[in-house]
Every structure is written in C-alpha cells, then in structure tokens.
Amino acid sequence: MPPITIPRRRRGSASPFFSRVYALVRRIPRGRVASYGAIARALGDPRAARTVGWALRACADDVPWHRVVNAQGMISWRPTGGYQLQRALLRGEGVRFTRGGRIDLERFGWRAL
DNA sequence: TGCGTGACTTGAC
DNA sequence: CGTCAAGCCACGC
Numbered sequence: 001m002p003p004i005t006i007p008r009r010r011r012g013s014a015s016p017f018f019s020r021v022y023a024l025v026r027r028i029p030r031g032r033v034a035s036y037g038a039i040a041r042a043l044g045d046p047r048a049a050r051t052v053g054w055a056l057r058a059c060a061d062d063v064p065w066h067r068v069v070n071a072q073g074m075i076s077w078r079p080t081g082g083y084q085l086q087r088a089l090l091r092g093e094g095v096r097f098t099r100g101g102r103i104d105l106e107r108f109g110w111r112a113l
Numbered sequence: 114t115g116c117g118t119g120a121c122t123t124g125a126c
Numbered sequence: 127c128g129t130c131a132a133g134c135c136a137c138g139c
Contacts, residue, residue, distance in 0.1 A: 015136085036121055040135095046122095047134045053120035054136060068120080076120045086120090 017043070021055040028067040031093040032110040033103055035071045042113045066090060067110075073103035 020043050028034050037049040045051075053076065056065045066089040070076045075086050087097065095108050 017136090037123095040121085045135085048136085049121040049134080050119065051121090051135050051137095056120060065120085070120080071122060078120045080120085082120080 015055075017045070017048070017051065018055040021052050022059055022063050025056070025059070025063050025065065025068060027112075028064055028110050031095055031108065033067050033069050033073075033090065033095060033105070033108050034110045034113060035073075035105070036068060036076075037071050038110075038113050039068065069103060073105045073109075074101060 021039060024039055024042060025034070035049075036052040037046070039052050040046055040048040052068070056063070056068060059065050066086040069086075075083050077083060087101075090103070091097070095103055097103060
C-alpha cells in the first residue's frame with residue numbers, strides 16, 4: 001500500500017464549536033467510531049453534522065479524525081483523498097469492515113455519546 | 114451581503 | 127437494499 005498523505009489546509013480554528021468538536025473526538029477510544037451527526041447531537045446542535053465534517057477537515061494532529069464516519073458506518077468520500085488512509089488506520093485499531101466497506105456501528109460505535 | 118459548496122442526515126419512493 | 131431531494135450550518139469568494 002503506497003503512503004498516503006492528507007493535504008491539510010488551515011488548522012486549529014479558534015471557533016468554539018470547532019474546539020468542542022475536537023475535544024469530543026479526542027475522547028473517542030481506540031477501536032471505536034462515531035458519526036458526524038452523533039457528535040453534532042452530543043454538542044447540542046443536531047443539525048450541524050456537516051459542520052463537524054468541516055471542522056475535521058482542518059483539525060490538529062492530535063485529533064483522531066479517522067474515528068469519525070457517516071451515519072451508515074461508511075467512510076465519507078472526499079475529493080482530497082484519505083479514504084484509504086482512514087480505512088487502514090481503523091483496521092489497525094481492530095475495526096472490521098463488511099464486504100461493502102461498512103462498519104457495524106452496533107459493535108464499533110462509541111456508545112458514550 | 115449573497116450564493117455556491119461540502120468529510121451529513123433523514124425521510125420518500 | 128438503492129437512489130433522490132430537501133434541510134442545515136459554516137466558509138469563502
């Protein structure tokens with residue numbers, strides 16, 4: 001597997017919402033995943049799922065961004081790439097994928113939200 | 114200030 | 127199961 005790098009643009013926005021997204025994502029345990037929507041709900045804004053994705057786009061290095069997937073347990077596609085890396089990182093933590101590239105959220109979803 | 118865009122979600126078919 | 131459309135929020139031009 002060739003090395004994959006993720007192009008990062010801005011990082012560490014000072015936005016309160018962004019900071020809280022990072023703080024919460026940092027708490028996701030190894031081998032567990034959470035959805036964008038679940039994070040948004042946990043932060044009190046159920047409709048900000050897309051904003052969570054926007055925040056993770058420019059997150060700091062210590063944020064385990066790869067533990068965030070969409071509500072269907074699938075890795076969200078993005079033009080900048082990173083799909084393969086995210087999948088590899090998750091598999092390295094013991095997260096298993098179905099043949100369709102999906103994660104069983106009943107098993108690997110972070111329940112502490 | 115306005116409008117298009119996106120690492121989303123949900124509900125209809 | 128799959129696809130489609132609408133709603134949503136923040137960003138950037």
